[in-house]
Amino acid sequence: MLDSLRLYPKFIEIAIRSRMQYRSDFLVGIFGVIILNFVNLSLISILIGRFQALAGWRFWEIVMLYAMWLLSHSVYAVFFWHLVLLDEDILHGRFDQYLVRPCNPLIQFLGREINYMGVADIIFATTAFSLAYSNLDLRWLFSQWAFFALALLAGLVIEISISWIIGSISFWTGRSRALFSISIRFSVLSQQYPIDIFGYWYRVFVTGFLPIAFMNYYPLTILLGKQNALEIPRLGLFSPLVALVLLLIGWLVWKKGLAGYTSSGN
Amino acid sequence: MTPIIQVQSLTKQFRVPVRHKGRFSAIRTLFSLEREAKTAVDNISFTIQKGDMVGYVGPNGAGKSTTIKMLTGILLPTSGRVEVLEFTPHQQRQQLARRIGVVFGQKTQLWWDVPVIESLRLLKEIYKIPAATYNANLELFNDLLDLHEFQHTPVRQLSLGQRMRSDLAAALLHNPDILLLDEPTIGVDVVAKEHFRNFMHQLNRERQVTVLLTTHDMTDIEKVCERMIIIDHGRIIYDGLVASMKEQLAPHRTLVVDFTQTVGAIELDHTELVTHDGHQARFRFDRRQISASQLITELAARYPVKDISVEDPEIEAIVREIYEGTLQTPKET
């Protein structure tokens, strides 16, 4: 496994080289990222414009919610976004090629691509976060910054794990694209808005079933002092635990899937 | 001497969803979870010695790729034994991977957007190939595959023939003991196929690499392999020398003649007229009795011939005949 890990940077090197072949990508990509974020924030401001606050969350608080998610997500997007494409590799038999080499197939798969578009998101997120932080007149102590960093890391691991699990399901079903698009659909909604506004059952869904609420919402309730509005105020502190559990599940699902793998023959 | 590949009573079954028939079949299928077993490989056995060049032939869906996947450890057999280089492939897959090279015909293992040589450099790292071996092999490939002509071209810009050669180089870079080729010449032009066959011969001479070549191109087999195994519907129906096979089982060839003007009844000794529509006639003949050139000479002398071609029996036709029992199948080992 260690050998395989040592090869990862070399895979990434070739992935970067591959990407650089498509220069026009870069500019269009940046443009796309700007539009995407602009649209998202516009929608938020439209709603806020009419309602002043959504479930008690004011504009800059929601911006911080969004920025926090985007920070984790952008790192995920750079290195792990192609987990979405795992079903493709399996379907087209490209995965077989990984298995026939003396290197861990997961590392080979992860090393197949790098998406530097995520970097644009990081810049956007950092800017949005700083604006929100100052507009909310926050002054975090070291412990709060530490928790924030931990929550970001947990958020990253949660997103990776969920994608890992969904991707690995294609070992059995051959396709995971529907699951992914659905998961993304919920993510997009849940990460940009305080999930309270979508009703009790929705909250149950994104807390217990697709735990994306732990990526930004719950930790942020603690950092912004909103935790007492929840049934379980300390829920945000569990983010790292949720992340680890999901990671473990991801690893088990991957292993099991790989073990039972039947490639699409003839 | 222990065989380098040993397969005994190997079976592979897949579970596929049942497609319901009859009323409301669609709705029922939507709600059903049933699966049924589909046998891809059925109780096959064979051994391959070091240095052998074996062709593994069969129509589409016969079980060729499934067998290869079991040999490489990608697929777990349902039952039976398989041993490659004294490894159990499925359990020792990565260890086995260091000693074998695989070329999957329709998919390249190389990185698409970067020059070939970059892919090879990365493979050097993956397989931990010593610099001396690496350089020696590059030289060999330059010699035998003309690698230097396109090694700096990104793979996506290569022709199919060049891509095939690059994949061969990639598969052999680490000096594997066994080379597995899964339909490597599919879609490749005739010239490139010739190069491929020559390369295989030279490789065998230089390196003593054991080769298992799956294909449904009969000519590939004829020119490259001494031995062939025919598989159909998951079962081995022939395992023996290529030479014997040709002579005994597929001695018939087809002569296709196009005429410049409409021709009536034709008579040609030692042949059997298969079809004749006035413009084109097809004759079946036994190569043991008469040669194509003799027939061509005869025809050209007596009839207004525009064009002639000779067709070899398709592997599908042979396999069908074997399967139907119209051909004898002496199972030699």
Place this chain on the structure above:
Amino acid sequence: MRVTLAFIRAAFYNTYIYRLDFWIRFLSGIIMMYATYSLWNILYLQNPGAFGMNRVQMITYGVLGVIMYPIMDSAMFVQYYIAEQVRQGTLEMDLMKPLNFIFHMFSRHLGILCVLALMQSLPAFLIAALFLEFRLPATPELALAFVISLLLGYLIFFAISLMMGMLSIITLKIDSFDWAYDSLVRFSSGQFVPLWMFPPLLGAIVAFLPFKQVFFVPMSIYIGAVEGSLAMLLFSQAIWAIGLYGVVQIVWLRVQRRITVQGG
């Protein structure tokens, strides 16, 4: 005609192959409807005057957006289908078929539309009507106008997506652009938030784009929140559809020329 039927049958068959996909989409649709229902309920309680219509109308609007989602999605599939063919290099196979390419694309995706409408939208509609205070249109005229508007909206969206797909033949498609485009479409179509909620500047920009014809117009008709003549509204949709179809033909000619010159 037979071709279209064949595609419809193929689309249904496909659904049975990917059953898991079907159930996942279906269940997520239900959750989304529920979320929308809750959202507008909560917001209405907060600020009843903000909507300019009553609570049930608002809920109906929101949930209708979710119900219509699969139908309109199917129009967008043609874009991804063509882009995928280009990526795999198999577009030539489609082009070589003895079918008018545009007709082929239309029939193929009409099949998908039928499947999604029947198996996703219709059940969602029933569930929403039963459990989520989802109302039917106030009058039969509105219902009829809605259906016509929906079909026109579909045609418009299909034409646009077809053009985007064709453009991807001659340009390089990049994922982040796809997402950006997708979000732009949803945003300006009024699927989530009715367009009159937009602040003046944004509202003016968005009014120019064709996407509102896809969701906002039919949805407004459905809940009866229409000013002026229904007929005019439908008529302008029809104009959009015809106009876009004309543009599609022009673009297609250009693209075809490009393909034959460059070899694809």
